[in-house]
Amino acid sequence: MTIESSLDLLIDKIKNKNATICVIxxxxxxxxxxxxxxxxxxxxxxxxxxxxKIESIKNxxxxxxDLPLQEDLNKSITSGRLNVSKNISDEDIDVVFLTVGTPASMEGSVDYSQLYSAIDEINSINISGKLVILRSTLPPKTTEEIIIPMLEKKTNLKCGKDFALAVCPERILEGKAIEEIYNLPEIIGGVNEISNKIAKEVFLAINSKKEILFISPTGAELAKLFTNIYRYNIFALxxxxAVxxxxxxxxxxxxxKVANHNYDRCNIPIPGFAGGPCLSKDSTFLANNTAFASIVSAAWKLNESIPTHIVNNLKEIMGNLFDKQITVLGIAFKGGSDDLRNSPSVKLVDILKTTGGKIHVHDPHIKDTQTxxxxxxxxxxxxxxxxHKEFRDAKEKIKQSKPKLIYDVWGLFEQQDFPDSKYLKFxxxxxN
Incomplete structure (x- = not known):
């Protein structure tokens, strides 16, 4: 059997759900x-x-x-179809997903260490006749200039001929991952036609009605970046x-709210912190590759400055913050999450600590915070x-604590909710 025919047979194996899938x-x-x-x-x-993490998942x-994922995980582990390990030990793998992180360094450059380790893991098995799907967020040309050459050099195989490869970036929202994996349109950037065909069948196997969009590998890399950068820039605007x-x-x-009301051409987000592991980091993947000032760079600077702006507002209202009792509600980067990566709320706490104030932090989803x-x-x-929705439910408790000032970054409340305190939105x- 030729390599080409084995790639064709992989499609039938996927359709029949006899293929084994590996997620790194x-x-x-x-x-x-x-x-x-x-x-x-x-x-x-x-x-x-x-x-x-492995032990936690095994249990x-x-x-x-992530409550929906917890429910899904209960089923997949109990069924015995999902097994987890530190290393690939099974040679009988047909499709390999690479989903490791590509964080940015302090200087804004890409940290490829997890990516390189994942490629080494892939190279520990024979990928001849297999499909490799790149799900990680990648700077443009990473697939063509780094990943494919590394795989070909270490395996002595030809990409697109001996093994298939496609860039299929994730675009899920934390907390809605399960729903969106099933339902979001899938972007597929295969290196050739057979790679596109196999990758298409992989995703149709979980939802036969899933919409499939084909583009080049570099186009797929950029589509993911454009998605996040667009949202990040809109939040900056x-x-x-607000300022x-x-x-x-x-x-x-x-x-x-008035500008948006029943006006389809206007959909401005509510002001608030913009950060997290993707939005701010992904912007640097493009902005750092240009020698000229860009909208992306300006948006990053503006969003990163909001915590400092808020602390300056607090000083303007309350005077010196030294020795003042300051409570921060929430340090996750978004509501309903326990993710602290690139969280502006964490940055806010760090800045507040430099003022000499006595800082107290509560987050219902972060174990190490106070009650x-x-x-x-x-x-x-x-x-x-x-x-967090939990803070809406805590309105009476906040009211009863009678602070001198309530500063609401997200505009969750109104002044009339706290008659004994000065209330201010970002x-x-x-x-006033």
């Missing part, structure tokens, strides 16, 4: 993907270097906060609108820094 990297991208394929009838092997415990609103003495959140009762024991300032003039 069991984080917030890889683990839901592995669980979905297992619950779709495939045998799945998940690989991760973190032993604690059907999701290693991070909303935050700039302008402060200068003109109006409530920016209210202005944006809500502890942080609401006689605070002078309460900052709502993450839009985007609202501090002079």
């Amino acid at each position: 990297g069991l984080g917030r991208v890889g683990l839901p993907l592995a669980s979905v394929f297992a619950n779709s009838g495939f045998r799945v092997l998940g690989i991760d270097v973190n032993e604690k 059907s415990i999701c290693p991070f906060y 909303a935050n700039e609108f 302008w609103s402060e200068l003109y003495g109006v409530d920016g959140t209210e202005v944006i 809500l009762e502890e942080v609401l024991d006689s605070p002078e300032i309460v900052i709502i820094a993450t839009n 985007g609202q003039s501090i002079k």
Whole structure:
């Protein structure tokens, strides 16, 4: 049997769900993907270097906060179709997903260490006649200039002929990963026609009605970056609108709601912190490759400056923050998450600590933080820094703590909710 015919046979194997799928990297991208394929009838092997995470998954415990994934994981582990390990030990693997992180360094350059380790793991098996799917977020040309040459050099195989390869970037939202893996359109950037055909069947196997979009590998890399950078820039624009609103003495959140109302051509987000492991980091993948100033660079600078801007507002209102009791509600980067990576709320806490204030932090999804009762024991300032729904439910407790100032980064409340405290939203003039 020729290599080409074995690639053709792989399509039938996938259609019949006789293929074995390997997912390298069991984080917030890889683990839901592995669980979905297992619950779709495939045998799945998940690989991760973190032993604690491996043990947690083996015991059907999701290693991070994600209730829909926890339910899905219970099924995939109990069924026996999902197995996890530190290394690939099974030669009988047909499709390999690479879902490791590509973080940015302090200087903004890409850290490829996890990627290189994953490629070494792939090279530990014979990928002849197999499909490799790149699911990680990659700077443009990474596949063509780094990944393919590394695979070909280490395996002595020809990409697109001896093995298939496609760039299929993830675009899931934390907390909605399971739903979106099934339903979002799938971008496929195969190196050739057979790679596209095989990758298409992989995703149709979990949803026969899934929409498939074909593009080049570099196009697929850019599509993922464009998606995140677009959202990040829109958030930056909303935050700039908030700052302008402060200068003109109006409530920016209210202005944006009025501007958006029943007007299809306007969909401005509510101002607030913009960060996390993807949005700010992915922007640097493109901005750092240009010698000229870009909108992306300006958006990054603006969003990164909001925590400092808020601390300056607090000083303007309250004076010296030294020795003041300051409560911060929420340090995850977004509501309903326990993810601290690139969280502006964490940056806010770090800046507040430099003022000499006594900082108390509560986050319902972060184990090492104080309880809500502890942080609401006689605070002078309460900052709502993450839009967790639990904080809406805690309105009465916040009210009863009677701080001098409540600063609401997300505009979750109104002044009338706290008659005994000064209430201020981000985007609202501090002079009112």
